[in-house]
């Protein structure tokens with residue numbers, strides 16, 4: 461019998477790579493342990509992503525600067541902020557990011573995909589993921605696709621972040637096969653600084669990232685089999701505590717992570733005030 465394919469998204473692979481125990485809490489234990497409260501920075505990121513999706517859904521003649529505030533207001537996620545004052549400050553900041561970012565974008569450009577799901581199967585995994593945006597740009601032998609990922613975190617990003625991102629590489633690998641067009645360029649668009657960190661992959665570097673993802677998938681399947689076979693789930697999915705525990709949704713469930721002080725849900729947006 462062929463082995464079943466491991467169905468995965470970038471977040472699923474990323475969770476295991478960060479901390480196998482976190483993966484277990486999120487994807488294996490049922491009923492799943494209760495998560496902590498929602499994070500304001502996730503709300504802020506989701507609001508900005510929603511507004512950008514709304515922008516590209518507008519007819520070209522309505523993609524005007526005055527539309528941005530309405531889009532952001534209509535897609536605003538309120539969870540996790542300390543109070544209304546902090547939420548209002550975050551709204552103003554996000555509006556400034558969007559206005560300045562969209563001012564630099566060609567309003568008539570039609571991406572090939574916006575929040576577009578791309579999927580691909582290999583001998584080991586069935587990958588699917590939602591790319592923030594897929595652009596088409598002229599290349600030496602015709603149009604080529606570019607994976608664009610929006611970022612709203614506090615710190616800027618550089619070319620190493622774009623090169624090392626497994627998620628971006630897997631999107632590119634999948635998009636190339638879904639659209640049957642070359643897709644080697646990946647870009648992180650950091651809204652707060654208005655900077656773009658990009659990397660041009662080769663077929664080999666995409667392949668390397670894919671092999672790494674398959675290795676992770678094999679490790680996860682082996683850990684799941686071990687638990688089914690009676691191993692202690694804590695051993696099969698070890699905790700890898702670190703500073704990230706303060707931001708982990710499962711810190712209150714996890715004995716190792718509980719030793720790290722938890723962050724307030726709004727801590728990441730407060731630092732940016």
Ligand code: SF4
Nearest residue numbers: 479482705708714717
């Ligand atoms: S609290 Fe830390 S060790 Fe525990 S699951 Fe989360 S990231 Fe892993």
